[in-house]
């Protein structure tokens with residue numbers, strides 16, 4: 001029975017894991033500014049074990065991304081400067097035109113991630129409007145907006161965004177999860193600027209099917225042994241009820 005109690009306590013521990021920061025994109029330090037679309041400054045700092053992540057990427061070549069140090073430098077620079085290069089002036093327009101950058105989080109084999117929120121700072125690079133963003137994820141095949149709005153601030157003042165994820169699509173996921181950040185602006189050269197992109201959640205080991213079956217078998221066997229011992233004690237004490245016929249199996253005694 002002690003084993004059963006310990007196993008139950010372990011399950012409770014897993015289900016009560018506290019959400020915490022898993023990774024953070026802060027886009028490097030002074031001196032790492034670059035207009036190239038690949039650089040160590042596009043990679044996140046991981047805060048959790050048993051996960052990996054791609055850098056921020058422009059996979060479709062539909063936007064321009066750079067690690068920027070602009071004239072109106074915001075607190076926390078360098079930052080991510082994204083130029084959607086025109087062709088969309090709304091969230092739906094940016095989605096249709098494929099104007100996004102992305103990153104992909106992958107749990108290690110044997111682990112699952114449960115993602116509950118993302119926070120980031122975002123703003124217009126200048127005065128021209130409308131500029132804004134839409135965040136979608138692979139949990140529902142990029143169908144629902146996890147966050148999105150026209151931006152009313154301009155560099156160097158950020159708008160702080162918190163995107164809370166629905167339970168289900170991003171819960172106990174063992175496969176890679178990708179997020180698309182769609183951006184729109186009225187003309188090429190008008191940027192949307194980002195910093196401190198933080199993903200929050202938990203990482204937990206996934207019991208292998210064989211292990212689960214083994215635990216179930218062990219619990220069943222322990223319960224049967226306990227019942228058998230109890231019956232033997234009752235019979236030894238002269239219990240007046242009907243004795244089990246010799247040779248009957250544990251299952252027969254339970255029926």
Ligand SMILES: [Ca+2]
Pocket residue numbers: 026027028076077078079195196
């Ligand atoms: Ca930064």
